[in-house]
Amino acid sequence: xxxxxxxxxxxxxxxxxxxxxxxxxxxxxxxxxxxxxxxxxxxxxxxxxxxxxxxxxxxxxxxxxxxxxxxxxxxxxxxxxxxxxxxxxxxxxxxxxxxxxxxxxxxxxxxxxxxxxxxxxxxxxxxxxxxxxxxxxxxxxxxxxxxxxxxxxxxxxxxxxxxxxxxxxxxxxxxxxxxxxxxxxxxxxxxxxxxxxxxxxxxxxxxxxxxxxxxxxxxxxxxxxxxxxxxxxxxxxxxxxxxxxxxxxxxxxxxxxxxxxxxxxxxxxxxxxxxxxxxxxxxxxxxxxxxxxxxxxxxxxxxxxxxxxxxxxxxxxxxxxxxxxxxxxxxxxxxxxxxxxxxxxxxxxxxxxxxxxxxxxxxxxxxxxxxxxxxxxxxxxxxxxxxxxxxxxxxxxxxxxxxxxxxxxxxxxxxxxxxxxxxxxxx
Ligand code: ADP
Numbered sequence: 001x002x003x004x005x006x007x008x009x010x011x012x013x014x015x016x017x018x019x020x021x022x023x024x025x026x027x028x029x030x031x032x033x034x035x036x037x038x039x040x041x042x043x044x045x046x047x048x049x050x051x052x053x054x055x056x057x058x059x060x061x062x063x064x065x066x067x068x069x070x071x072x073x074x075x076x077x078x079x080x081x082x083x084x085x086x087x088x089x090x091x092x093x094x095x096x097x098x099x100x101x102x103x104x105x106x107x108x109x110x111x112x113x114x115x116x117x118x119x120x121x122x123x124x125x126x127x128x129x130x131x132x133x134x135x136x137x138x139x140x141x142x143x144x145x146x147x148x149x150x151x152x153x154x155x156x157x158x159x160x161x162x163x164x165x166x167x168x169x170x171x172x173x174x175x176x177x178x179x180x181x182x183x184x185x186x187x188x189x190x191x192x193x194x195x196x197x198x199x200x201x202x203x204x205x206x207x208x209x210x211x212x213x214x215x216x217x218x219x220x221x222x223x224x225x226x227x228x229x230x231x232x233x234x235x236x237x238x239x240x241x242x243x244x245x246x247x248x249x250x251x252x253x254x255x256x257x258x259x260x261x262x263x264x265x266x267x268x269x270x271x272x273x274x275x276x277x278x279x280x281x282x283x284x285x286x287x288x289x290x291x292x293x294x295x296x297x298x299x300x301x302x303x304x305x306x307x308x309x310x311x312x313x314x315x316x317x318x319x320x321x322x323x324x325x326x327x328x329x330x331x332x333x334x335x336x337x338x339x340x341x342x343x344x345x346x347x348x349x350x351x352x353x354x355x356x357x358x359x360x361x362x363x364x365x366x367x368x369x370x371x372x373x374x375x376x377x378x379x380x381x382x383x384x385x386x387x388x389x390x391x392x393x394x395x396x397x398x399x400x401x402x403x404x405x406x407x408x409x410x411x412x413x414x415x416x417x418x419x420x421x422x423x424x425x426x427x
Pocket of ligand 1: 175
């Protein structure tokens with residue numbers, strides 16, 4: 001963003017309030033803005049401390065973080081930044097079923113979608129837990145945020161077209177659904193000054209399609225007319241997540257080639273028509289995921305403004321995923337205390353000679369753990385393991401090789417045993 005003569009970077013500061021805090025958001029925001037002005041520099045992607053000396057903040061604030069940002073420096077000076085403070089209070093309300101099929105002649109009710117309020121405590125920490133190469137998370141977030149701001153500014157649709165449809169595709173288990181939820185949560189926080197409430201509506205295309213297949217497109221229409229009704233409340237921001245979208249659109253191809261009944265065609269056509277209607281709603285964002293992009297109807301793909309391929313994790317991303325899993329187990333005191341090196345450090349150790357075996361000092365131990373984990377990450381990469389498979393790895397290692405019984409004693413296992421167990425699972 002250009003301001004005056006210098007180029008400034010936008011940085012988002014997220015202030016999470018306690019669930020029962022009753023302070024006004026405006027008051028909190030003013031305090032935080034004022035407090036941050038006392039800083040010289042600010043660390044991106046960090047948790048801020050020291051705010052609890054201000055009584056109003058101490059009473060209501062749970063956490064303050066500085067989000068990652070597309071800024072070349074890790075610790076820019078305040079004068080280079082435009083600080084956006086977002087105050088939010090996640091709700092712990094459960095998601096509820098919505099759009100239940102209550103046809104008179106239909107005894108068992110089937111639900112087509114679930115709805116949850118945003119920001120929600122369920123999705124806290126999800127964003128941080130997802131690890132990708134090339135900053136795709138941040139790029140997606142910034143891009144979607146920018147387009148939402150643009151359309152909110154009433155930019156002429158004929159000149160700048162934006163359908164508010166995002167499609168993430170890639171192999172199963174690469175975190176696409178989770179990424180959509182995490183993006184929805186982040187957007188609801190970033191847009192909280194603009195919308196008084198936000199909702200995430202999840203539609204599983206696969207179950208919608210299989211359950212309601214015989215009902216043709218009528219029910220899709222009903223579903224979308226409910227969404228439209230929701231969107232009539234202009235103060236509510238709505239994210240619609242359509243999971244496994246290929247199952248809906250594949251049907252159309254099937255119908256055209258005569259292998260599927262024409263009901264399928266009707267469902268898909270209804271969906272596409274409804275999507276076109278929603279695109280004029282400024283407060284609606286549609287996100288979809290697919291495991292097979294080839295199988296998606298080209299008419300749907302054409303409607304997506306952002307089509308992002310989500311790949312299997314790289315060796316570096318695998319290292320980070322495994323490191324965060326193991327660190328969590330160490331924090332919960334099931335593994336003896338050891339520092340697992342950061343990716344940067346582990347890369348350096350890779351080039352250094354192997355740490356000597358035997359009784360090791362804490363630094364050498366950490367060095368050796370980094371090397372072992374890096375080797376394991378390389379092995380996982382060769383096997384083409386997904387993020388989902390990786391998050392399961394420590395559990396399988398415990399069940400099969402470490403042995404739950406070993407935890408029963410003093411409750412701590414050596415990290416080497418755990419890594420060796422994971423290595424055996426992979427092999
Ligand atoms: P998909 O929709 O692509 O099949 P999911 O969103 O269902 O994948 O992912 C399942 C789980 O796998 C996630 O909740 C997360 O724990 C883990 N996971 C997948 N990809 C990653 C990743 N890149 N980084 C961290 N965890 C991941």
